[in-house]
Amino acid sequence: MASTISTRVLIVAVSSAALGALAAALVTIAAVDQLLSVQADQRLQGAVVELGGELDEGHRPLTDKRLILELDDENGEIAPSGIRLGVFRDGARVAGEAVGAMPESGRCLTSGSLGDRVRACARGHGELMLVAAARADELKLRGIYLVAVLGALLLGAGCGAALSSRLGRWAVAPLRQLADTLCQSRPERAMAIDLGPPSNCQDVESIRKALSGLMKHVDVLLNHAHRFAADAAHELRTPLATLRAELELLAEELQSDHRQSLDRATQKVTRLAELVERLLVLALPTQKVAGGFETIALEDVVTSVVGELPESERGRLRIDCDDEGLVRGDSYLLETLVVNAIDNALKHGGSAAITVRVTGSKDPFESVFEVIDQGPGLGNVDKTRVFEPFYRGKRLGAGGHGLGLALVGHIAEVHGGHAEFRTAETGVHLTVSLPAWTPRADLPESEDIRTD
């Protein structure tokens, strides 16, 4: 079962407090018991001494008959205190009442079975043994003990629970801090994640160090992957250029019956070139390449892209721009974003009208580009995974490289923005939010953007 560290601390604190309280209660009970029995013994011994005094008073010979009378008398007097007196000779009762087991002279002894225990104290008197006994009032005591133990348990558990939330928070604080730092930082490179200053909690510090090492490793791997993708695409360009030019020139120079197959080959090369270009865009680091950015109106990009669509597709689009949608960006990338977003809706958005919208928002200060279709929707497709390269959900299966939405998401990130699918009753509502254009005091030197 999943549990938080706080819950674990709560369980440990409550149980240890309860156990502690139980032990304390038992020790206290034992001490009180001891105290009470010492008190009772003193009372019993007092009664025996008094009886001895009474018997000595008369100086008459102590006949058994006189002893019986005397003890009946004494027992009658002492009865309200619960003490019973007896006189024994050689272990046999001579007068008074039965007192259970007989203790040695000057000692006390408890005897009898549970619920009927008798405490007796004895003292020698010549050849006689004088014994005072009283029933231990156990049932009453046991009730008190029970209440004491239960009370201690409850009190201990209560204190433990009350303390544990603070204790838990205190104990977990360094971990929480680390978790918060990790959650808040969304830099483009794993290395750039700031794990904060070293923690003074050793356990957390070791986690921090392990994470830091892991990130370095991930960063190196990601860098390799990025560089490989960029290099591979880059190296493919010149041969592709040669192939494409060769085919195009051949098509110009050959007779017409070969033209069709040459055109098909040219189309394939063009498509391959597009794929390479797309991969290269995806290999762009998401740290802003802002140095090369220019001022662009999203409205213009939309108009330009829509203008190049065939009439049949253009007719399905409803353009709704109530803002220029000014951003700083790369025109080629933003055009790729808009082309792919609209293309996705045209392919999968059913036959109803598609709304393409550019708006501005004040807080946060953003330019927002939206494509809303009335199609069958995304279904069970994972709304975050659709932005992964080559992810093909049910909706995304029809044709294409599976890169369209990945490009949309990645280009938005390259511009410091983000793309998401908003929940809609019908169809799909794709929203791309980009930071709006703001005046910049100093333009960075263009050297900064020489990324490749």
Added chain:
Amino acid sequence: MRVLVVDDDTELLELVERALVRDGQEVDTSTSAEEALQRIRRNPPDILVLDLGLPGLSGEELCGRMRALSSSPAILILTAQSAVASRVRCLDAGADDYITKPFAVAELRARIRALARRAIQPPRPRTWRAAGVELDFAKRRALRDGEEAPVTSGEWVILEALVACPGAVVSRTELLQHGKTAPGRAAGASLEVLIGRIRRKLGGELVRTVRGQGYALVVPTSEGEP
């Protein structure tokens, strides 16, 4: 038009030569920047088609040396770099236009023809100051009363066409033509919309309408640096 093509990839070099010769251009080729420099000194071309990634002296350095010449050819850069970095890098190097590999032959020819047309015109100023507005064409940065204004790439294309003939009237047809062949993509908005936006962002006085003829950039109060 005399065109000099410089690329270390001999196959591509041969193809570009074939394509341009078929288009009626007079073409010379070179596989290194050093060799190209010698040819330019002997027989300067009108247009230089240059690959950036050359061994030895780089394409960028060659570009820089060309710009130092009194009459430099128009430069079109062939780049295998991603489209993102290309515009800034090529235009920074002093090129007039760029085209990314793999390109369509038709597009290469169109760019060369556009450059040939522009090569006849005098070089345009790099900055322009008038009516409280400062335009830096190299950095594509516009200041109005000292504060940066959001001039988009489509609007810059119009301003660049207007500044090419300072003070003179540029016809609608010329502006539209310029928009089609300008480096990078032109805006999808209509010319009127773009002019309207320029006036809104930079003030109504900068671009004046000459009824029935076209548009003109207002003459600077103090001369901008060439």
